[in-house]
Structure formats: structure tokens, C-alpha cells
Amino acid sequence: MNETERDRRCWERVAGGDPTAxxxxxxxxxxxxxxxxxxxxxxxxxxxxxxQDSWLQAWRSARSYDPARGAVGAWxxxxxxxxxxxxxxxxxxRRRAETAASVEAQAEPPPPAADPATGYARRxxxxxVATAITALAPQQRRVVEMAYFEGxxxxxxxxxxxxxxxxxxxxxxxxLMKLRERVPVEALP
Amino acid sequence: xSRHRDDHLEMCAAHVLGVLDDAGRAEFEAHLAxxxxxxxxxxxxxxxxxxxLAMSAPQHRAPAAVRARVLAAIDSGGASGRQLDAxxxxxxxxPWVASPAGALLAAAAVIAVALAGITAWRRTEELTRELTxxxxxxxxxxxVLDEEQRWASVMTxxxxxxVTLAPxxxxxxxxxxxxxxxxxxxxxxxxxxxxxxxxxxxxxxWAITAAGPTxxxxxxxxxxxxxxxxxxxxxxxxxxxAFAVSLEATGGSPDPHKPSGPVVMxxxxxx
Numbered sequence: 001m002n003e004t005e006r007d008r009r010c011w012e013r014v015a016g017g018d019p020t021a022x023x024x025x026x027x028x029x030x031x032x033x034x035x036x037x038x039x040x041x042x043x044x045x046x047x048x049x050x051x052q053d054s055w056l057q058a059w060r061s062a063r064s065y066d067p068a069r070g071a072v073g074a075w076x077x078x079x080x081x082x083x084x085x086x087x088x089x090x091x092x093x094r095r096r097a098e099t100a101a102s103v104e105a106q107a108e109p110p111p112p113a114a115d116p117a118t119g120y121a122r123r124x125x126x127x128x129v130a131t132a133i134t135a136l137a138p139q140q141r142r143v144v145e146m147a148y149f150e151g152x153x154x155x156x157x158x159x160x161x162x163x164x165x166x167x168x169x170x171x172x173x174x175x176l177m178k179l180r181e182r183v184p185v186e187a188l189p
Numbered sequence: 190x191s192r193h194r195d196d197h198l199e200m201c202a203a204h205v206l207g208v209l210d211d212a213g214r215a216e217f218e219a220h221l222a223x224x225x226x227x228x229x230x231x232x233x234x235x236x237x238x239x240x241x242l243a244m245s246a247p248q249h250r251a252p253a254a255v256r257a258r259v260l261a262a263i264d265s266g267g268a269s270g271r272q273l274d275a276x277x278x279x280x281x282x283x284p285w286v287a288s289p290a291g292a293l294l295a296a297a298a299v300i301a302v303a304l305a306g307i308t309a310w311r312r313t314e315e316l317t318r319e320l321t322x323x324x325x326x327x328x329x330x331x332x333v334l335d336e337e338q339r340w341a342s343v344m345t346x347x348x349x350x351x352v353t354l355a356p357x358x359x360x361x362x363x364x365x366x367x368x369x370x371x372x373x374x375x376x377x378x379x380x381x382x383x384x385x386x387x388x389x390x391x392x393x394x395w396a397i398t399a400a401g402p403t404x405x406x407x408x409x410x411x412x413x414x415x416x417x418x419x420x421x422x423x424x425x426x427x428x429x430x431a432f433a434v435s436l437e438a439t440g441g442s443p444d445p446h447k448p449s450g451p452v453v454m455x456x457x458x459x460x
Contacts, residue, residue, distance in 0.1 A: 030251035039246035055259040077243045129244045147206040148242045173202035176238030188240045
């Protein structure tokens with residue numbers, strides 16, 4: 001049984017109201033979701049609240065998860081990102097600017113990351129991800145990161161970068177395709 | 190089906206990142222709703238790219254306290270109800286009724302509480318009625334018990350007298366009767382056997398005082414000839430000296446102070 005299938009069966013138990021199943025998934029994905037939230041909101045306390053809200057939302061809406069629309073891990077990531085962007089928008093523009101600056105300053109954020117993926121396969125995946133990101137053209141990387149981590153629309157990105165909207169759209173799609181091509185789909189959550 | 194265009198593929202990318210503006214999202218979702226294999230395949234492919242982005246964030250360990258809080262909130266909310274205990278989540282939250290779905294949930298919760306309240310109220314009413322009925326029944330039984338005790342005291346009272354009536358002639362050898370009489374209360378009990386009267390006849394009981402006989406009524410025995418008769422307010426004219434039974438025409442003697450038929454039993458009070 002691969003990880004996707006294992007997660008799906010675990011989620012069936014969650015949907016059935018089994019808190020221990022949620023705990024299993026938490027242990028598997030909490031670090032990933034927290035790291036994503038921290039990358040978006042920029043502060044540990046905000047990221048902590050996002051993480052908590054995300055799991056409670058997942059628990060409440062467990063029965064609405066449709067396996068046909070993606071893996072459990074991807075669904076959890078979507079929830080956490082959505083909650084984090086909501087929080088980021090709630091912080092206001094001033095704080096957003098500070099957040100962006102502070103994230104830029106976090107080149108090697110202490111404490112050192114305890115990688116949620118402890119196995120060899122996960123270390124390979126992490127390496128693949130890093131390689132795929134750095135392999136992007138700077139503009140491509142910039143547009144997808146502004147969209148994904150800052151929740152900016154393509155029009156806003158175009159304005160900030162001073163680039164034509166059509167070009168931003170094109171960069172965005174090219175970037176996503178390259179990322180997807182460089183990382184094996186079966187390794188993703 | 191709306192026709193697939195190349196710019197739909199760019200919309201797929203924006204959709205995966207959740208950054209389509211309102212108009213673009215409405216148009217794209219309408220396109221998807223009509224079914225577009227190209228866009229569906231593109232979405233599946235690009236969503237993997239979005240996950241790679243998620244995993245590219247610098248990795249940190251999630252605070253242990255969050256795990257405990259989440260699981261505590263879930264446990265306190267119950268596994269099936271999925272109602273989370275707000276007291277466990279001591280963090281500022283937006284009102285959860287701010288969304289239409291939240292409002293719907295809130296309305297459903299209000300209705301559920303109201304229905305539970307109505308059910309509880311009806312049950313309370315039902316229990317109240319049952320309790321009232323039970324109390325009435327108990328009161329009724331208590332009255333019966335009091336009455337039985339009142340009559341039992343006729344035999345147990347300190348001044349109670351017992352009179353055994355004896356047949357007065359050879360014509361009524363099967364008759365047997367005993368009267369328990371309490372002069373203090375004027376109540377008496379008659380226990381009779383063999384009181385199956387001949388056709389068109391009734392046995393009638395009499396109390397005899399210094400003023401003469403007074404009818405205590407016709408004795409109606411059961412099919413087995415037995416009878417227990419409760420008598421009240423007897424002997425108002427003075428102390429009872431004797432009890433007697435006469436055999437009368439149906440309905441008893443026309444004169445309440447004088448037997449019209451033969452006296453078949455007699456019992457005198459001692460002393």
C-alpha cells in the first residue's frame with residue numbers, strides 16, 4: 001500500500017469520527033502544513049493558529065473530502081494554504097510588507113528544521129523539490145511564489161513586476177509545469 | 190459545451206494557485222462544469238506543481254502544543270457530532286457564522302436545540318400527567334386503606350363487642366352469623382353464612398335496644414350464602430341489647446321498627 005492509499009484509508013476513519021486516525025495524519029503532515037503556514041504568514045504565533053484552525057476545519061469537513069479530486073495530503077495542504085492566506089489578508093498591508101521582509105530574512109530559520117520525512121524516499125523528495133525550484137527561471141519562480149505564498153492575483157503580480165499580464169500568465173503555467181515534471185507525482189502528498 | 194481555448198490552460202494554472210479574479214473564476218468554473226478533458230488533465234498535472242511549491246517552504250517542526258489542543262478540542266466535541274469545544278481553543282477566531290454555510294449550520298443548531306427543547310417539554314408534560322395520575326391512584330388506595338382500617342378497628346377497638354347469633358328454631362339450622370359492634374363509633378360488622386333465602390324471601394337484620402327493634406336492612410348474600418355487611422350509625426336510641434335476624438318477604442319488613450316475619454336468629458350482648 002503506497003502513502004496515498006494509506007492516507008485515504010486513514011481519512012475514511014477520520015470521516016467516520018475516529019480521532020486517532022486524525023492524530024496519525026497530524027503526525028504525518030503537521031510539519032509540512034506548519035512550514036507552509038509560516039512561509040505565508042511569517043510569524044510563528046500566526047502560523048500556530050493557522051495550523052490549529054486547519055486541522056479543526058479538516059476534522060469538521062472530513063466528510064466533504066472527495067478522493068477523486070486529489071490525495072488527502074494535497075487536500076490538507078489546500079486547507080492550510082487557504083487559512084494562512086486568509087490570515088495574511090487579515091493582517092493588513094503594513095504587516096504583509098513586514099512579513100515579506102521577515103521571510104526574506106529567514107534564510108536559515110532557527111531552530112533547524114526537523115524534517116517530517118525521515119525516510120530516504122522523503123529526503124530524495126526534498127532534494128527533488130529544491131532542485132526543481134532552483135531550476136526555474138527567476139521570473140517564473142517569482143510569479144508562482146507571489147501567487148502561492150502571497151495570494152496575489154495575476155493582475156497584481158503584473159503590476160508589481162511591471163510585466164504584461166499575458167506574460168505573467170505564461171510564466172505561471174510554465175513554472176508549474178516544470179515543477180511538476182521534475183518531481184515524480186507518486187512521491188507527492 | 191463551451192469550446193476549449195488555449196487561454197483556458199493558463200486559467201488552469203491560475204486556478205490551481207487560487208489566484209483567478211472573480212470574473213475569470215466564474216468563467217473558468219462554468220467551462221469546467223460543462224466538461225473539458227483538456228482542462229481536467231491540465232489541472233491534475235499542474236496541481237502537482239502547486240504541491241511542489243508547498244513543499245519548497247523552509248521546513249520547521251510544528252509546535253507540540255497545537256497537536257494537544259487539536260486533539261483535545263476534537264475529543265471534547267465528540268467523535269460523531271464534530272462540535273468543537275470553544276473553551277479548548279483559546280485563540281481569537283472569526284465568528285463562524287460569518288459565512289453562509291456557517292449561518293446555515295447555526296440555524297440548524299438553533300432548530301436542533303429548539304426541537305430538543307420541545308421534546309423535553311413534551312416529555313416533562315407527559316411525566317407530569319403520569320405523576321398526577323399516579324398520585325390520584327395513590328390517594329385512592331390510601332382512602333381505601335383508611336376505610337379498611339376504620340372498619341378493622343370495629344373489631345380491635347377496646348370497647349368492641351362480639352355477638353354470635355344463634356338460630357332460634359329447628360327450621361334454620363344452616364344459618365350462622367356473628368356481629369362485631371363498637372358502641373363508641375356506632376359501627377358494626379356482620380359476618381353471615383347460609384343466608385341463601387328461600388324464594389320470595391329476604392333475611393333482615395335488627396338491632397334491639399330498650400326502645401325496641403330497629404331494622405339494619407336486608408342482608409344480601411352472595412351465591413355461596415355468605416355476606417359481610419358494614420353497618421353505621423346504629424343504636425342511636427340507646428345501647429344495643431341484642432341483634433336479631435328475621436325472615437321477611439322480599440324487600441324486608443314494611444315497618445322498620447317491627448319484624449313482620451319470624452325471627453330466625455338472635456344474639457344478646459353480654460352484660
